[in-house]
Amino acid sequence: MATGISAQLLESLTLGRIVAAVVVLTISSFIVDFTWKPRYADSLPRAGCGRGLLGTLQNWFFFVTRYNDWVAEGYKKYSKDQRAFVVPSAPSRPHEIVVPRSQTAWMLELPDRVLSAKEAHQDVLRNDYQFLGIDDHFPIQTIHKHLARNITGLIPGVQEEVHGALDAVLGKDTENWKSLNLWEVWLGIVPRVTSRIIVGAPLCRNQEFLSAQVAFADDVVRNSILLDLFPRVLQPLIGPLLVLANRWHWRKTHLLAEPLITQRIHDMTSNDPAHKDWRPPEDMITWLIRQAQTEGFANQLTADLLSKSILSVEFAAIHTTVLTGFNLFLDLLSSDPSLNYLDTIRGETARVFAEENGAWSKQSLARLTRTDSAIKESMRISPIARSLTHRKVVAPEGVTNPAEGWHAPYGASLMLDLGGTHTDPTLYEEPERYDAWRFSREKERYEARSAATTAAAAGEKGADREEGLRIKRLGMVTTSPEYLPFSHGRHACPGRFFVAHELKMILAYFLQNYEVKPLAEKPKSMWLGVNAIPPVQTKIEIRRRKGTV
């Protein structure tokens, strides 16, 4: 009997019926999704293809290719007049309210229980599936609290890793020019250098470990793009399947890092008198254990929890830095050679490096004014995404904007438009031009002026101190409503101080030890939804400088 019913069911399962069932399920899931999404006030102007059923379908269809243009048009039409507007999102996500620059402080100063960065990241990355069940509050707080304050002590190790990584990736052949894929070059450098501050040496040089970190980061990016295409109601079915890859790469990481982590937990938490005067190495593993001690759950620490936490930090660090370094090289190599950008940076880094007897320090890296400006300018003009600042309304009553009076209900999404801000001619002269010294010019003028003037009147000194502070804030790690690659406010990237040191050391070592041929023109990135996809096929030609090996 049962066999008869099964046979009948199987017979009735034609390909046409299966396709029809999938289509009906998908459409009804999108309809359910649609009813869950927050609704925005009619007074808010809209970018995109319009509203209604047809407009919504067009917005979903064109989101991938036209999102960047929609936000750019909205910026010109509304943000310039300090008005908010709504831009369509991926089908499974709520539309976003693009908040004008004048309202940045309002948006970023609201408490996390009203506007949440964590929930916004969760919406984009689906952390609940992708980070295998850990609460990312723990690693994020750890980085906020421990990374910047330990930078001074980390620099010698990072320098050693930068030099080793560049030698390994670029080679030491002083005779022949080599053609290398630029993306692969940065992928060969950044994970190793980043892992130095996370797990220390020698694990940071273990190729199997590094491949697992990169693969995990790739998994997170790929899965979040795929999950975006499915309605929310189907994600609990699809999410666990997609993250099998994440689980596999975590397992590989775990197997390699577990002995180190277990030993460190033991050494730092046991009362063994042998460890009384012992100081653990300063790296992410140590900081995670300290953070757990501060938060009072050190006795629940496991190698599982720490290896997953490590992966979430590697994710935050790897692709962001690889993309930034990759774009920096494109900007520098495609600039007019007569501007001498490369030689100038080479001269500046070589001078300071020699003054410091070949050992970088926090102070000496801070003296690389033009190098800092060249990196900062590249992050201005070559962003890795249209927006990097998103917040989700989590207050049940929603939130009302005091300047324009619009209301964003629970679940609404708010963002700042990095792309529009960075190319606004009222903020940046000739905004489409890569002007490597854009941010150092003023500092150099100020320093020349300060050197020329003697200690003048006391009143002037006060004013000068203020000016000095303003000039200091022109550096690449200072965020503002006008400069957003690291976002702004209390959730601004806590890894940026490390990144600044890392990129300067990489650029210094590269230019002092390698010749590189310029690029005829800058290869273009392609916009896919909110992300700028880099031209990963780009090749560069390099040769080791004679006398450097």
Ligand code: HEM
């Ligand atoms: C050039 C490289 C990097 C860029 C462009 C970048 C950019 C960003 C941005 C835009 C945010 C979002 C802030 C917000 O939501 O307001 C962020 C958050 C974060 N980044 Fe970075 N990042 C970089 C490298 C790193 C590195 C190297 C680390 C760690 C070693 C790191 C750790 C974090 C963490 C933990 C957060 C979460 C902060 C929070 O939610 O409070 N980042 N980053």
